[in-house]
Amino acid sequence: MNGIINILKPPGMTSHDVVSFLRKRLNIKKIGHTGTLDPGAAGVLPICIGKATKIVEYITSQDKTYICEVTFGKVTDTFDKYGKIIEEYNNDFVLEYNELKKVTDEFVGEIEQTPPTYSAIKINGQRAYELARRGESFAIPSRKVYIYSIDILKVYQKSALLKIHCSKGTYIRSLCNDLGKKVGYGAYMSFLLRTQSGKFTIDNSVLLDDITIENIKNIMLTIDDVLEYPIIKLNENQTKKFLNGAFLEMNLEDKYYRIYSNNETFLGIGIIQKNRLKPDKILI
16 A cells, blocks of 8 residues: 545644544555644645655645634734744734734745644654753754745734745744744734645545545555656666666656666656766655
8 A cells, every 4th residue: 555645634733643543444554644743733635655654745845725814912932823922912902914924024035934833843862842842941942944925815903814825944933932022012823724735735634534445446546646856758678777776867857766677567767867867756
């Protein structure tokens, strides 16, 4: 059994909980998720089964889209509604669309972001949230992420609903916290729904309870279907060389490609660098 399932993760479950649930229901061992989604969040969570676990790194590298509610006036230690309030803006205010739009526009493009203290980031081999719960002091290095767009869907008196398209590694909780700092009221993330991860969308996602051993093959997507790379078809001689790890001369753009044999069999992922194709991941 090899393929990818586009799960609609419910709030209240960790990504690991979803994997454990499916491992028991489908009676399979080789299974993994494609990036942590906060326990309180819901939405698209691609799950890889069998040989598809070899492409987790390629799926996690794809862009993400979220619907998020950010609530202003308070700051929590986790940057979301589940944390302890550590700051509160006591002056009365009403959130203005134009004011918020000016601020969100400043965050579009490449930005420097620090992940939340309560996150799955590893610090010296331990999860940051474990250290935080024990009250230990530590620093999380900032990282560069890319925000492609922030659309304001609705503005309420003290909160706003945003649609965010971003690169991998972006923490929406950190973005909400940073928006609060910029506005001057403080803020935290009060709702999060991931609507898209690469080619996976919420419209074609599947509920956990709808998955059974009997229908799993109809639900699973094939490995090559979910990859967004262009295609290269090899002849018989090139196919043998590729499977043996040999480089092939090809005058094509430097990037990843889906590689197929002369008889249309999907072989794996190749990368072209300086006009040479080499295997990056063989999946046959």
